Amino acid sequence: MTERVRLQRERVLTAAVDLADSIGIDAVSMRRLAAELGVVPMALYKHVADKDALIDGMVDVALSELGPLEQADGWRPTVRRRVLATRTVMLRHPWLRRVLETRPTSTLSVLAYTDSLIAVFRQAGFSDVLTHHVMHAFGSRMWGFTQELADEGGDPPPPEALAALSQHFPNIAAMAAVAGHDGSSVVAQGCDDQYEFEFALDLLLDGFDRLHQADWRPRPS
């Protein structure tokens, strides 16, 4: 009985995840989701308290694709591997980025993920204070997403717009003209997000490592 309810709830949540994957989270409404499942909108309220609970559940479903954290070698490769694995989940569910960034409420799976990452630093001998700051500095990058600076998706801008842009914003234009690390122009095919993400990730990890090695501690006040 409760087993059946759980299954029904799971079915609702995975349907919501699939729907968000295909039509975007903004288009996922209780009514649309109900239609997708062939039920009346109100039927959903037996499985989720309200729309907020639905989204929390969607986060749980998506994060469940992530296995438990595997700690084989040192803290640094462990964290790196973990975050990059999380990143692949984020790429699979593009709506997840905004949901995690936007909503302050933490579901159990979010807390569990954060907890397991903190554990890696602490077990590696990071002091609690340093770990605290390190996690703040990590910020949303611990979820494996880059900050989107520019449009990213959508059509490339028309040539005349590019000309106007480079006139008004020569520095942005110069950045856009930088060749990707594979030699191709960034303008042509956008940034190599994976490369940029790993660059920033390694920069952070370098910083963490350096502070840890130097036995960083807070200034006495």
Add this chain to the structure above:
Amino acid sequence: MTERVRLQRERVLTAAVDLADSIGIDAVSMRRLAAELGVVPMALYKHVADKDALIDGMVDVALSELGPLEQADGWRPTVRRRVLATRTVMLRHPWLRRVLETRPTSTLSVLAYTDSLIAVFRQAGFSDVLTHHVMHAFGSRMWGFTQELADEGGDPPPPEALAALSQHFPNIAAMAAVAGHDGSSVVAQGCDDQYEFEFALDLLLDGFDRLHQADWRPRPS
């Protein structure tokens, strides 16, 4: 005539900013804003094309509180000062964080801000490639906001919830128990966001500096 239209538009936008500041951006609707201004909802559409344009305009208004970038000393204090100044604007308009994070479209003021920051690095002799990566690594932190890891606002959790939390998530609990840099418990009064932001900012600037000093260049592929 066009002057009058501009003034009217400005009035609509600043009213929207004030409204978002006081009741939150989610509660700002075309209808609510119109009511605030004592006009019929449709009247707004003479000054803004649609709600997206309204929000773009709100971003412009908020960012206009920021003066032009002042470059007196080296790149590092210049960038640091600039970002911390931007942070005060963000704190004044809490809705701005989500708007900037969420919407990929860039208004002119957003582009101008980004361009002026890029200029600082380039003029300091950062190569274009390095500047590119550095701006990506900077990410949304160039806007002066920390990533919100936890709830932040709202009521503090009840004691029994804390007990349950520390049992299931001992590492998160340990982080929460870390004393703030002024010696007070974080649990009692939340993190010192300003401190955490500057910590992360300096960590990034350290990394940028180190790469620049070492004359970093991309690996040949």
Add this chain to the structure above:
DNA sequence: ACCTGAACACCGTTCAAGT
């Protein structure tokens, strides 16, 4: 006791009717 259709209080935006 359970289910659900209608209804409520909202949205952003279109459009035709009115001046």
Add this chain to the structure above:
DNA sequence: ACCTGAACACCGTTCAAGT
């Protein structure tokens, strides 16, 4: 030519009526 009320196509959620 300008303005605007009504209307359209949506929301999330309540609640009472029906079985």
